[in-house]
Amino acid sequence: MFDYNQLIEGLQSGVCRVIYTKVDGSTRHAKATLASQFLPEDTLESGGSLLTEGDGDQEVVTYWDLDVDGWRRFRVSAVTSFNVESLV
16 A cells, blocks of 8 residues: 555656556556646646645545646555656
8 A cells, every 4th residue: 555645755756657546447557747847837836736636635646647748636545556767
């Protein structure tokens, strides 16, 4: 099992490879980050928090997907693999 804080720290430190099971049961391989140099300009200007969604209990992580240039999210409990590929 992965820890929410470790996932956030990894995503903020660079580019990560995340594998998780989606709600529909399929597996997603994502090139993910929360490092500011990769985030869209409008996100940085808003200054909003994008790290948790919904109930705020640290079960869901929102990340920037570099492969699709869009925001995605996953449940911490659904992560099967997490590796920091490159630090910034």
